[in-house]
Amino acid sequence: MFISLLLLGCVFCGPQQELTVVIRSTNTLLDSAKVDSVFALNALDSIGQLVSKNITGMHSFPISLRADSTTYVYKYEGSKKTADTLTIFYEREFRYKGDCGFVVNANKPRDGRTHRSTFKKVEVRYGTYITPNSWEVGAQDTSTGIYVEIKE
């Protein structure tokens, strides 16, 4: 009986590991400026390089579970500007979810501060990382997490 219940129901546990944010760039300057690499500050690996070359379109970067903010450094090659920084703010929430164990979520900060950046225009949207469980057949996992758009 338990097995059939489990098969019918959809248990969305949510992340039990380091979270990621999706960063999309619609900034033409950034696209043409030949980004050499993106680094994360306070990474375990002292260099903290996340990606190198061809930084266009969408990327998924990890955020720190040990702080309520993560800073990325965009380094340029062959440009007047040497680097841009982007700090994303969030509020970590660790809680127990039945049938799953402990899960982690990152919410919009209560003080409303979403980011700090040398980019001119950045938009941050906060979606949940944890979808509530559903007993409906065919229920979808609607977790989106944090979405960042570098506009200018």
Next chain:
Amino acid sequence: MKTLVVLVAIVSLGFTTYAQQDSTRGSYLGLDVINSVPTYALPNWYYIRKTIIVEPYYHFNIKRPDASVVIGAGFAKGSTRQYDEFDPSQNFQGAYFRASYEFQHRSRFISVGYGPIISFASYSGKFVFDGPTFGDYEGSFQERNNVAIGWEGYIAYDLKLGRYLSLRFLLRNVMGRRTKASVYVQYYPGFGYTPPLLNNRFLYSGGLSFQLYYRLP
């Protein structure tokens, strides 16, 4: 006719003397400490480790023939084994009380009993989130005053060791419900290991137990 009366008298005398010698009626004090042994002897193999479990019992007869009542208390303090990185060890302590109505099978050595159990427990533990880029996050949780109510049923076999001592082998099944179930517990005092089902509110456990009984004069 006369011989028949004598024969019946002898046979019934034999029965009564047998019953007096072998009767399990009377009041007993019991103790179960065997549950602690594997937690110290095999801490890496058993599901709980370094756990003190003490369960005293008082067993007495009631008016109804072949029926008796057992009142028991219990105390458990220890920790669970680490199952994996995401299911680390938990510390627990709890006190519990149980009562059961018991009746003897015809064989007189086998008894069947059932009754309620209530358990008060508190526990604490840690959890770890892997952070390959920025480092792991380690959190902790603590719960106090958790209450569980359940129902227990068992079959017991009594082995007489002497005039006053007897050893009881007990096969038990217990199920119950926790009033507050925010975190799954790997071991619930008085219940034992419970499967992680139904949002952790449901407790179910079964097992074998040994109790030493002393017959009160």
